[in-house]
Amino acid sequence: MNxxxxxxxxxxxxxxxxxxxxxxxxxxxxxxxxxxHTSLRHRVRESIRRKRPNIWHNDNWHLLLDxxxxxxxxxxxxFLAKTRINVISYPPYSPDLTPFDFYxxxxxxxxxxxxxxxxxxDVKGASEEYLQDVAKSGFQLFF
Numbered sequence: 001m002n003x004x005x006x007x008x009x010x011x012x013x014x015x016x017x018x019x020x021x022x023x024x025x026x027x028x029x030x031x032x033x034x035x036x037h038t039s040l041r042h043r044v045r046e047s048i049r050r051k052r053p054n055i056w057h058n059d060n061w062h063l064l065l066d067x068x069x070x071x072x073x074x075x076x077x078x079f080l081a082k083t084r085i086n087v088i089s090y091p092p093y094s095p096d097l098t099p100f101d102f103y104x105x106x107x108x109x110x111x112x113x114x115x116x117x118x119x120x121x122d123v124k125g126a127s128e129e130y131l132q133d134v135a136k137s138g139f140q141l142f143f
Contacts, residue, residue, distance in 0.1 A: 062086040104134070 044063075049056040063080075065071040067090050080087055108130050117123045 062088045064088050064090065066090050107134075 048061055052061065055061045063085050065087055070076065108127060111130050112126055115126060
């Protein structure tokens with residue numbers, strides 16, 4: 001029986017061959033990624049060992065992940081579990097931890113809205129002026 005799928009993708013035998021080739025390519029790519037991860041892990045651990053020997057000897061260090069999509073992948077989760085690296089995750093959308101993102105930047109954006117600037121230096125100057133005014137009045141406006 002010749003289905004539309006067979007007509008579009010060739011014979012089932014050819015399709016199986018294509019899937020096998022794609023699977024081999026995916027496995028090779030995965031091996032390359034794992035080598036990169038292994039290399040990175042060794043570099044991170046060596047850097048911690050050199051720069052912070054006191055926490056290295058106590059094994060008293062944690063890796064802070066910022067909830068980026070790549071950090072939430074199954075591959076990363078399995079890698080971290082396998083290597084037993086202590087992980088701390090950022091809470092998602094936390095105004096208490098990032099007041100600038102939730103309060104100050106929107107306020108500065110509103111303050112600068114409608115202004116026409118001739119150069120990036122003008123934008124920088126206006127932003128710095130706004131931040132200095134906020135520093136003088138305190139941050140009570142944002143909390």
